[in-house]
Amino acid sequence: MEVLFIAFCLITLVNGYNYTSIIATGGDGDLLVPDILRIAEALEEATQGRCREDFRAYLEGFAKQERWAMNMFDSSVKFPQGILAGNSYQLGNFDQCLSDDFGQYCLIQISSNSFAKETQYKRMFSKNGSSVHWAICVPSSCSPEEIRVLFEDVFQRFFDESALAVTVPPSLCSKNQRKPITYLEIIYSSIICLFVTFVLGTTLYHVVHIRKKSKRSEYALDRSRKTDPLHKQILISFSLIRNASKILAVRSTNNELNLDCICGVRVISMVMILSGHCLIFRITSPIVNADFYENELGKPQNAIFLNNPLLVDTFLLLSGFLFCRLLLQELEKKKGGVNVFFLYIARYVRLTPAYCVVLGFYCTFLLRLGDGPLWQQKVGVEQERCLNSWWTNLLYLNNYLQTDQQCMFQSWYLSVDTQLFVFAPIVIYSLWKWTLLGPLLLALTLMVTAILPWLITFFRQLDPTLMIYLNEIQDLTNNHYFKTAYIKTEMRAISYVIGMVFGYAIYRLQGFRIPNYVIIFGNVIALLCGFASLFSIILFYSPAYEYNVWISAIYAPLHRLGWCFAMGWIVFVCVLDKAESFLGKFLSSKIFAPLSKLTYCAYLVNGIVEIYSAGSIRVPIYLSIFNLSVDVVGHVIITFAIAFVICLLFESPIHNLEKILIKRYTSEPKIINEDT
Incomplete structure (x- = not known):
């Protein structure tokens, strides 16, 4: 009889019956008795030991209307809503379930053809469109396998559907338990605390240093900074006062190089990249109205987000442009006596801390930042990957090694950029050394980097670019195109090489005044190339489009070629005409100078913001243009705020120290690149 009572209570959990009214009225015996018998059998077969005893205690407590048991019952989903509209996550109440140590929150995944959603896009819901994630609160002693067996049997018996399947991933079960401090956390926190304490001490030292010299004239103070002993210069290089003033300064350090407009290009591109990251994590979170994304997918105005990877290519373009131009200048100044290996070491030291x-x-x-229904699946899995593959990141090889365990989804860019940085001096030196052979080698490199994406796309029958379909970007690390093509250097090298072409062109044409008709003609071509590259992606999202390997193979290199030509031309014109045009003046605005110094750290920390937001979500999101705009603005601001702290404490001091040591002990140049 006890088992039948427990089964009766379980029916109220699964079917959403009002338990109190059933008790009061006696219910419908013809309906309840067969259901109780079926579920009683499932309960006896699926559970055992501690799990069975705790289930009994839970349901008995619920029958007595005890608060803790009522909380567990109330936090579970009673009946799903909005499945046909794409609301496949029924999240219940996570915090209420874990308000007591007895409860365990699980998202069980129920798969059935009856849950399938009709869509005009064949790839939109190809994998998870027939599944519903159903929140339940069960005793913490029950294992995921016991929960799976129980509820699969319950649902199949109750709904009489043999095609229905239940899975319970361990990463979607959460308990209210404290995690022990690990030795790695102790070591990491100790190092960070010691470094922050040192920075605070050097800041105090800097304050005392300033007060001692406060009576001197500004000229004398500036001169004293240059004549200070080495140990004072090193200590002050870690000062928060100095580094904050350096970051917030609106005066460019590149006036003699006329590169102010690059600050604007970098900031705008980074803001759009961060916006794209935010939107990807938002649309792949539990959402109420998946129809919204489907309706917006084919609209031309959304092409900038669908083709967001092109904005990352902008940074590769700028990297190739700056490195080529500045290294050519140093080669000319030093008569070829530049130590390339020193540049490699300096770059590694500059980027890695x-x-x-x-x-x-x-x-x-x-x-430890938070929790939520998807916390372990989003954040826990990310941490596990980092623990397994962190060394590939530090070697800047994570785009080739252990790609299925990639740590920090955005970190592939640093590896691609670093690998191209290692390769570039060969071509750049030939440009300086040989007037004819150098440009021929550069042209050959451009041709090879354009052909490789075509060949790879054609023979592997890949998509033309990373396609933003909901199911395929739920986890980018497991996305086939992302890990086999998107993050590979040979697929992105064309952008870097085009940057080198423009860097070489500016080096050769420095001081030359371009005729207005050439600028106008170039502007028109660049505008057409840029818009064609950006908006042509809409063709591949058309419901009528059928995959064509030739079209995909041709598009793969051409859309990057067109986009990078457009961006390269903007930089080319801005630098040569000294930002006299309206666009040049806008991109050279002082407001971009401080933000441009934070772009590297912003790129590093943005993943934390996005993963935290996705993992801590409690209720499905309602998608709308306004809501997404609010999320994007908030995430961009938070990202840059965190980036300011990281840059202030860890990036800027290393740059200062590098300059001091290079100036004192070597004659090597300080090559400026996109990350400084």
């Missing part, structure tokens, strides 16, 4: 801080946070305290 801030990278290590963020990477270490992923491996340690990221999981």
Whole structure:
């Protein structure tokens, strides 16, 4: 009889019956008795030991209307809503379930053809469109397998549907338990605390240093900074006062190079990249109205977000442009006597400290930031990947090694850029050394980097670019195109090489005044190329489009070629005409100077913002243009705020220290690149 009573209570959990009214009225015996018998059998077969005893205690407590049991019952989903509209996540109440140590929150995945959603896009819901994630609150002693067996049997018996299947991923079960402090967390926090304490101490030292010299004239103070002993210069290089003033300064350090307009290009591109990241994580979160995304997918005005990867190619373009132009100038100044290996070491030292801080946070305290129904699936899995593959990040090879365990989804860019940085001096030196052979080698490199994406796309029958379909971008690391093509250097090298072409052109044409008709003609071509590259992606999202390997193979290199020509031409014109045009003046605005110094750190920390937001979500999101705009603005602001702290504490001091040591002990140039 006890089993029958428990089964009766379980029916109220699964079917959403009002338990109190059933008790009061006696219910419909013809309906309840067969159901109780079926579920009683399932309960006896699926559970055993501690799990069965706790289930009995839970349901008995519910029958007595005890508060803790009522909380568990109330936090579970009673009946799904909006499935046909695409609301496949029924999240219940996560915090209410875990308000007591007895409860365990699980998202069981129920798959059935009856849940399938009709769509005009064949790939939109190809995998998960027939599944519903149903929140249940069960005793914490029950294992995921016991929960799976129980509820699969319950649903199949109750709904009489043999095609229905239930899965319970361990990453979607959460318990209210404290996580022990690990040795890695102790080591990481100790290092960070010691470094922050040192920075605060050097800041105090800087304050005392300033007060001692406060009576001197400004000229004398500036001169004293240059004549200070080495140990004072090193200490002050870590000062928060100095680094904050350096970051917030609106005066460009590149006036002699006339590169102010690049600040605007970098900031605008980074803001759009961060916006794209936010939108990807938003649309792949639990949503109420999946129809919204389907309706917006084919609209031309959304092409900038669907083709967001092109904005990353803008940074590769700028990297190739800056490195080529500046290294050519140094080769000319030093008569070829530039130590390339020193440049490699300097770049590694410049980029890696801030990278290590963020990477270490992923491996340690990221999981402790919060919780939520999807926390373990989003954040826990990310931390596990970082613990397995962090060394590939520090070697800047994570776009080739352990790509199925990639840590920090956006970090592939640093590996691609670094690998191209290693390759570039060969071509750049030939440009300086040989007037004819150098440009021929550059042209050959451009041709090879254009042909490779065509060949790879054609023979592997790949998509023309990363397609933003909901199911396929739920986890980018597991996306086939992302890990086999998108993050590979050979697929992105064309952007870097085009940057080198423009860098070489500016080096050769420095001081030359371009005729107005050439600028006008170039502007028209660049405008057409840019718009064609950006908006042509809409063709591949058309419901009528059928995959064509030839079209995909041709599009793969051409859309990057067109986009990078457009962006390269903008930089080319701005630098040569000294930003005299309206666009040049806008891109050279002082407001972009401080933000441009934060773009590297913003790119590093944005993943934390997006993963935290996705993992801590409690209720499905209602998608609308206004809601998404609010999310994008908020995420961009938060990302840059965190980036300011990371840059202030870890990136800027290393740059200062590098300049001091290079100036004192070597004659090597400080090559400026896109990350400084």
